[in-house]
Amino acid sequence: MSRTARTATVAACVAASLALAGCAGDHGGTAGAGSSTLNIATMTLPQSLDPAVATGSALPYFQAVYDTLIKREPDGTFSPMLATEWTYNKEHTALALTLRKDVQFADGTAFDGAAVKANLERFQKGGGASAKWLNDLEAVDVTDATHVTLKLKQPNPAMEFYLSDAPGLMANPGQFAKGDSLKTTPDGTGPYRLDKTRTTVGTKWSYSRNADYWGKELPYKNINISFFDNETAITNGLKTGQINAALLQTSDQQIAIESDPKVKTEKQEFDFQGLLLFDRDGKITPALRDPRVRQALNYAVDRDTMLDRIRQNRGRTTSQVFGPETQAYDKKLDTYYAHDPAKAKSLLKQAGYGDGFTLKLPRITAIVNDALAASLQSDFKAIGVKLVWDTLDGASAVQKVFKDRQYSGMVMNMGQSTSDWAAADELVTPGAFNMFGTTDKVTRMLLPALKAGSEAEAKSAARELNQHLVEEAWFVPFYRMSYLHVSDGTVRIAPQSGMAVPSIYNYAPAK
Amino acid sequence: MLNFIARRIASGALLLVVISFLTYLLLSVPHIDVGRQLLGESASQSAIDAKNASLGLDDPVLQQYGTWLSHAVRGDLGTSWFTSEDVGQAVGNRLPVTASLMLGVTAVTTVLAFLLGVWAGVRRGAADRFVQVLGVVGYALPGFLLTLVLVLVFAVRLRWFPAIGYTGFTDSPSGWLSTITLPVLSLSVASVAGVSQQVRGAVIDALRQDYVRTLRARGLPASRIVFKHVLRNASAPALSVLGMQFVGLLGGAVLVEQIFGLPGIGSMTVTYTTRGDIPVIMALVMLTVVGVVLINLLVDILIGWLNPKARVA
Numbered sequence: 133m134s135r136t137a138r139t140a141t142v143a144a145c146v147a148a149s150l151a152l153a154g155c156a157g158d159h160g161g162t163a164g165a166g167s168s169t170l171n172i173a174t175m176t177l178p179q180s181l182d183p184a185v186a187t188g189s190a191l192p193y194f195q196a197v198y199d200t201l202i203k204r205e206p207d208g209t210f211s212p213m214l215a216t217e218w219t220y221n222k223e224h225t226a227l228a229l230t231l232r233k234d235v236q237f238a239d240g241t242a243f244d245g246a247a248v249k250a251n252l253e254r255f256q257k258g259g260g261a262s263a264k265w266l267n268d269l270e271a272v273d274v275t276d277a278t279h280v281t282l283k284l285k286q287p288n289p290a291m292e293f294y295l296s297d298a299p300g301l302m303a304n305p306g307q308f309a310k311g312d313s314l315k316t317t318p319d320g321t322g323p324y325r326l327d328k329t330r331t332t333v334g335t336k337w338s339y340s341r342n343a344d345y346w347g348k349e350l351p352y353k354n355i356n357i358s359f360f361d362n363e364t365a366i367t368n369g370l371k372t373g374q375i376n377a378a379l380l381q382t383s384d385q386q387i388a389i390e391s392d393p394k395v396k397t398e399k400q401e402f403d404f405q406g407l408l409l410f411d412r413d414g415k416i417t418p419a420l421r422d423p424r425v426r427q428a429l430n431y432a433v434d435r436d437t438m439l440d441r442i443r444q445n446r447g448r449t450t451s452q453v454f455g456p457e458t459q460a461y462d463k464k465l466d467t468y469y470a471h472d473p474a475k476a477k478s479l480l481k482q483a484g485y486g487d488g489f490t491l492k493l494p495r496i497t498a499i500v501n502d503a504l505a506a507s508l509q510s511d512f513k514a515i516g517v518k519l520v521w522d523t524l525d526g527a528s529a530v531q532k533v534f535k536d537r538q539y540s541g542m543v544m545n546m547g548q549s550t551s552d553w554a555a556a557d558e559l560v561t562p563g564a565f566n567m568f569g570t571t572d573k574v575t576r577m578l579l580p581a582l583k584a585g586s587e588a589e590a591k592s593a594a595r596e597l598n599q600h601l602v603e604e605a606w607f608v609p610f611y612r613m614s615y616l617h618v619s620d621g622t623v624r625i626a627p628q629s630g631m632a633v634p635s636i637y638n639y640a641p642a643k
Numbered sequence: 644m645l646n647f648i649a650r651r652i653a654s655g656a657l658l659l660v661v662i663s664f665l666t667y668l669l670l671s672v673p674h675i676d677v678g679r680q681l682l683g684e685s686a687s688q689s690a691i692d693a694k695n696a697s698l699g700l701d702d703p704v705l706q707q708y709g710t711w712l713s714h715a716v717r718g719d720l721g722t723s724w725f726t727s728e729d730v731g732q733a734v735g736n737r738l739p740v741t742a743s744l745m746l747g748v749t750a751v752t753t754v755l756a757f758l759l760g761v762w763a764g765v766r767r768g769a770a771d772r773f774v775q776v777l778g779v780v781g782y783a784l785p786g787f788l789l790t791l792v793l794v795l796v797f798a799v800r801l802r803w804f805p806a807i808g809y810t811g812f813t814d815s816p817s818g819w820l821s822t823i824t825l826p827v828l829s830l831s832v833a834s835v836a837g838v839s840q841q842v843r844g845a846v847i848d849a850l851r852q853d854y855v856r857t858l859r860a861r862g863l864p865a866s867r868i869v870f871k872h873v874l875r876n877a878s879a880p881a882l883s884v885l886g887m888q889f890v891g892l893l894g895g896a897v898l899v900e901q902i903f904g905l906p907g908i909g910s911m912t913v914t915y916t917t918r919g920d921i922p923v924i925m926a927l928v929m930l931t932v933v934g935v936v937l938i939n940l941l942v943d944i945l946i947g948w949l950n951p952k953a954r955v956a
Contacts, residue, residue, distance in 0.1 A: 563685060
């Protein structure tokens, strides 16, 4: 072939490709195949499909292939799943479970009490992010194939919550000895099986219906869960129907999608955003030792303006860290700290900080955008507190804040657990989010009651604790953020209590 | 020529080892607590320590690098710390996506940039001014803006192309073409703008040469002079720019892959680098180095093939 002919051939091929591209209107192969397939988009990436490292945020990936012992309904109530009944003893130190007997894992092995014991012990020691939830588990006594009792080291009223979350996922113990098998080849009793031929780990997981499922089959034959690292692609995919359902967190994307007449939306308030004050003993910033100073910071924040400017009014201002689904929640506490710079200044003066002080906080721009950073800075400046931001990337922030404990607080987005004890354990007991171990007489008195008291006692303790935390200004919450569940119009989505993303059971074809 | 290729490959291999070592050193500067990143803020310190130990992060950096290198030369790139994927497989899954984009852009650029450049250089006048304006506008247009407009018009509004996702060529050639068309177009604009200006300049220079006057005097048809002789001499600088554009495309691919939700190397680099996933980052860096070495080699060979004078140099 001469050089000219060769050039002409290449040119012709390119031209043909371009022409073909122009005509290609069939949308390729990524669009959903009607209502038999549900395409969900998410921004959460699971570490693997091994339940030992499962976390609540990645639960849908696991729910498709593994059942939990207890099911958490959309409204937060618990219902039977692999366990048909469960009862706590009076002290909340033992939880007896009755198990289903007609359930099999993918390889045909029967699910039984021994499997529950093996799974819980493995989760506890597996080193996953949620393993701490089973810290109070002392032993699992297997009475027989359908009866087990969870013995606890100390009272823990949140076990039902945990068993409906990551720790409750049940995998086939026969796979435990086979190294990393479960990471990519799940073996559970769930409503779907992973379709490995259509799955590309890291970008898209495909599941097809489990013909042998013991329970009621879910409405979709196939489910695809695709990972995206930005909401722009998700929004475009929803508009073109390539994605059937997704959660949008940023207000810009929420506004962008709402103008589309085809989409269906459902709002949910799950995360709150606020300044978590860690240094209530004044180790780094002495001023914070005085509750009046912490109260002053709360009065300084103009929550209404922040919500309006930063979240386009998508959410609800609040002064409490407990969510509306907890017993501790008190609507009145949402408005406890009104914007009152004069009162803030007076409190600072009473505390001996009339000339203000400097507060240095870490800033991760993904959480604290420019508007929020400037807003908080000017609100604090108005009462004489100089806010200095240390801009960090996510990884170094985690290191400097949680390991090196270099800061007095941090602005974060926190999920609001529906379990009073789970929420208190996370924020009030000494640990990651109470890193300097702040405690006082009131919390020491209320926490045991919340943990081990009767239902009425626990409720009363929870409410008192919440009131106390707000009055003592342990935190500076701004608002609960309104998230938007969006479907392309073909799916009905029920938001899930206690989770930002809906459970796999919460999707159904729109009528 | 074979000697030249062998030398380039040998220096490329050396470069690979040096860069891999430096990259590993940089990544190992202990600013990221991987165990804590993996297990979350509220994990206990003992769990975090155990996780770090299980990943070999307690070993001296040189030992870690040695282990990585000895596995890598045997083709074992390890497992992602964050998603437990086999790194070789993970990169292999995403490579076709980015390769499709880059080859597509190169093909479009080659054809359009040479056509426009030759047209402007030969015709001059209004055609030349038109191509120059096109070049400036194409280069100045912000890539993300153009990409978003393309998605909104051709995918969301007109539904001619999918807005997100990628279909493999082997799964469906037409699906593949439709999923990469918009991303390729959005990446091609700046590329065509840059290369067409180079071709234009080189063609104008070549047309002023004495040999062209001689050829014209001998009565050769103008098209033959341009396509056989002028273009051959003008292609060397254009190919060099094309080579650089190809390497530079990796940067553009990050944005385009994110907007189109394409599971390629670009978006993978962002996702895994922010997490400090050393096995994956090392594989991506190695891949990039190999790509750059190969492209430069290919460009040199092509230039030598087109213009024998360059071989001497």
